[in-house]
Amino acid sequence: MTFTTPGANERDERLAVEIAGVRFSNPVMGASGTFGYGLEFSELIDLNRIGGFSTKGLSARPLPGNPPPRIVETHGGMLNAIGLQNIGARAFVEEKLPALRKYDTRIIANVFGYSDEDYIEAIRILNDGNGIDAYELNISCPNVKEGGIVIGGSPSAAARLTEKARRATARPLIVKLSPNVTDIAEMARAIAGAGADSLSLINTLVGMSVDVNTRRPRLNFGTGGLSGPAIRPIAVRMVHEVAKAVDLPLIGIGGIASPMDALEFIIAGATAVQIGTANYYDPRVTEKVVAGLSEYCDRHAVESITSLVGSIIR
Amino acid sequence: MTFTTPGANERDERLAVEIAGVRFSNPVMGASGTFGYGLEFSELIDLNRIGGFSTKGLSARPLPGNPPPRIVETHGGMLNAIGLQNIGARAFVEEKLPALRKYDTRIIANVFGYSDEDYIEAIRILNDGNGIDAYELNISCPNVKEGGIVIGGSPSAAARLTEKARRATARPLIVKLSPNVTDIAEMARAIAGAGADSLSLINTLVGMSVDVNTRRPRLNFGTGGLSGPAIRPIAVRMVHEVAKAVDLPLIGIGGIASPMDALEFIIAGATAVQIGTANYYDPRVTEKVVAGLSEYCDRHAVESITSLVGSIIR
Amino acid sequence: MIDTPGIVESNDELTTGYRLLTLRFDQDINARAGQFAMLKASDAYEPLLRRALAVYRAHGPRRLSFLYQVMGRGTEALSHLGGGGRVEALVPLGNSWPVDTLAPGERAVVVAGGIGSASVLMLCEQLARAGVDTHVLFGASSGRVAIGCGLEDFQALGLPLTVTTDDGSLGEKGFVTAPLERMLREERGARSVVYACGPWVMMRRVSEITSAFAARCLVSLEAPMGCGFGVCVGCVVAVNTREPLGYNSYRRVCIDGSIFPAEAVRWDVSAMPH
């Protein structure tokens, strides 16, 4: 039944989507922190075949990150407390962007800071870089003592930062939501009202694992962010709630490892998806999901994947 | 190394714990909604060998519950939207308690209502029943349109109900927390301040699963509560946070399926634990965990499990 | 009901996607016709939940066979089991097919749809032993699938048997409900008790037909099961009650069933995932 599925190089027009005026050849992207700076995957997949990717969180200055151990596997997922080790916005613009521009794929710069000022400074630096298609504000990182989740847990703080970021750039602005909140729809409305062009969700859930023999947390940082298939049902539910609350294009994230997983998010209301943890244990998963979406369109006679966005029947 | 582990009938004194004046022969209980009314397990395990159990949520009047499908399995867990089908407080007192009293195990009545008045009415009915050792207020059920999580998501609403329940009974009062909140410590403080004797956590996380071929939610109710090993890291983290915030005895719940899992919660700050979903796929898991705790005490020369409570090293 | 490990004696594929699993136990298990077990490979982390499989055959109290179709993750995991492998089993579960209730002169019609056949072979054996006038209606999507659903075992019983296949590759072309309707229409004098197990839609149609002809009908239902022994209340089916949404609106398939009188079931509310 996959006869109309396009070949390795040909593109499937049915899969094209648009977010804040940016056209993605398909709705499948690599998620921030799991896709490096993109180039790491050039040996494994054809970067031109995926919709795009979000960089590791970039800060105004390079960050060393947390001491090891930084990751621990759990049932159906993993905890991480990387602590945003990254090369910094300047090095990304100078050392990574030139090589990335050779690829016909969308580049989203994921931005992090310890304070509003840090975020804005990072954006200013990145504004100099050609080829960045959008910014994704990471206000939901659980693995730092300030910034991140602290902002992502408060509608007012999130709205305030979003407004500042909005003024700091003309580029499309995606804000990434934290799932560690009582009311994700309220967060979404506050951020949408502050001028975001799109919302991506979810980031990781705060978790902890204890080594019962040493009686110490398995992560040096103590707590970490839970990701992977274990959290998918929570992510799908939140995408569905936010889709009902705001009318911005959404990027669904959380435990996606197969085409069917991606479709759950799209049908629940996401215009595109990002794949994170699955890249670690299945490095070509993004390309596989793109192929699977084409097959689904064949099987269900879907002419444009956009017709599936939010098509859930209740 | 298990030589000092007591035989099938003999009890291991090292495992005894106390919560709000109630003595449990060991810290292992069946969790509400996964242990029926207790008697269902009498064929499978020796109810005298476990610390106790919490009943299916009891309401003032019997409830029919939600239409099927009510459950769907996910990676590392399951979603449920039972909708609190239960025989009602009166029937529990008259039909179940007499038989349950024959066992030397602790009986916790899990209480649910759509409004404060419902909760109090259920407690009044249950007050007539002899042999109930404590109440567990379920203010965190995600599978009903009113009550439950609506109260569990608001510190003030939760405190208000806790105060009323406190006045309605002299029995120990346990309040069961919802994990679907931004700040679990704030919830805990509010409820502790309102007179709860103990807190149990966590209830399920709200999730959703979509059948991409029919484009309908897999659960008739739409969303459901996520339980099982998938959520354990989130639960351990929340127990650790709450243990730092209040000094009430805690009952740790969430994805426990082995003795090591139970110990993670105890070391993080729980005085006792409840096992839920694992009872479905390993019906004798409660007894197995009790035995495993004895072995751990042998291996690590632990004289009383209470010495491990909150013994995490940071 | 006991929770005990079973050791795999064989796990053979009958036709692609259909397998016969035979387990040995070190305790006696007295399974009656129509009862089921909750099974899971012992060392499997995923999926978590055990899967419900009807007891297909009892070779003495310590040796049971299960006939299953490989559908998704759970049965897939079972299909990987080799001889000597270990299975966690909770068994026997549920009620059983009532046969003693047959009045003199009543005849039995057993309707098996697809893998639903797995829960009625022991019933047919029992009816044959009791010398009850029994007719078996055996429906499958194709001849190949019919073999996978144990057709040869049913033929070996020597009972009158009508086979239907959706594609006509074996026996009569069409649904198994067609010969049922014919039989009930034609039956002179004789009263039939219909025993049915198969897909929801088939059983719904069977119940329409039997009520039209005022024939007694019993069905064995399927539902997604969390526990199999009554504690999760996840496997419910909607039943007819006086008050529309009273407390008794739902019954647990695992413990109140899996066998119900057809007229008790609300066929408009499917117990199965769409």
Add this chain to the structure above:
Amino acid sequence: MIDTPGIVESNDELTTGYRLLTLRFDQDINARAGQFAMLKASDAYEPLLRRALAVYRAHGPRRLSFLYQVMGRGTEALSHLGGGGRVEALVPLGNSWPVDTLAPGERAVVVAGGIGSASVLMLCEQLARAGVDTHVLFGASSGRVAIGCGLEDFQALGLPLTVTTDDGSLGEKGFVTAPLERMLREERGARSVVYACGPWVMMRRVSEITSAFAARCLVSLEAPMGCGFGVCVGCVVAVNTREPLGYNSYRRVCIDGSIFPAEAVRWDVSAMPH
């Protein structure tokens, strides 16, 4: 680095808990001494992450062996694989043992601790071929474990070999670091380059000894790995830098290593879970 399925040719237990896995690939893989692969059974849902195993031996470009100790869920899952089974493999990964840097007159001392032996067999083969004056120090907890860690393969190389066991059941009783210290103290004139792989504590001690005797030392480190190819930044080790907590404080074991100069590593910050 390629992501490709490998077919299990054999997966034999050498001694309880230690296995030799040989995989066939349909693409050429040019693995150098000290490189590793990320492996996972193809049909395994749990655990999710692949596991890092050193390339123990390369029998031509399409046939690789891995020597592993069954520790937890991941290696447990690998141990269940039978001939013909399928493994997802990302390989080759990491840097490799530098041998060309050996100056004339320098001799090589290879220190293998426990299953760390798996990453140095190819190194020893290479040194033997190059005719380098090489001494192998092989430590294990017991004689049984030494066999599991491939002792016989090392003996077959014909290089001078000293075996130590913690319990004295084979060779010299004690830690492998004892003969190392002796050798470096005794060595007249000759300069040694030490190559070490084993548990963190062993390598820390090795680095103390080599720095005390000003001998060059290279270590292959272990760290819990999420991806194995540099994108998760989860496998870091703390390294010595000018500024105490500068950007360059941590290096990824999978791609900046797994082989590092001993003096670059901050041995006070373990990369491994306690």
